Amino acid sequence: MEIRLNTDNNFTASAAFLEKVSEELKKKLHRFSEYITAAEVFFGDENSNKTGVNDKRCTIEVRPRHLHPEAVTHYADTVDHAFNGAVDKIRNLLDNRIGKLQSR
Template sequence: MKIEFHTEKDANGGKKSADSYIYKIESALEPFREVITHLDAHLSDEDPAHTGVNTKKCKLEIRLENRKPIAVTDQSDTYEKAIDNALIKLTASLNDFG
């Protein structure tokens, strides 16, 4: 499974944070590793000038062998929560495939 991780300029908090986010994604999707060929992860701040709630956005899009891509998004107070919630949605979608 190839992972591409995209962020806005200040979204990931540096390489250390990006590496931990990638590890979190890989770990959560390990049971589906055989069918996922590619994953795009996008982090963004929907309101960078303010510190409002639910401004951190995570979009995960996966490519699967012999199936259509699946994309999920989540907005939360932190990138960590947005990634966690997007992974919950994504794994639920993958479990629906049976």
């Protein structure tokens, strides 16, 4: 599974952070690895330099084999919480989509 990481102009991430995110995503989506060809993670800060509630955004898009791409977005107070929320959402979505394929 190929993983691409992106940030918007309002959010800068260190190489260590991006590596951690990549490894965490591989680990959490491991059971779907034979079905997913690529995953793309987008991080953003909705309010730029201002503080705000739930202003950090993480969108995860996956490209399953033989299916249309799917994407989820989660907003939270921190980037870590946004990432973890998006991972939970994409795992639930993949459980649903892949589960239907397996039951056929």
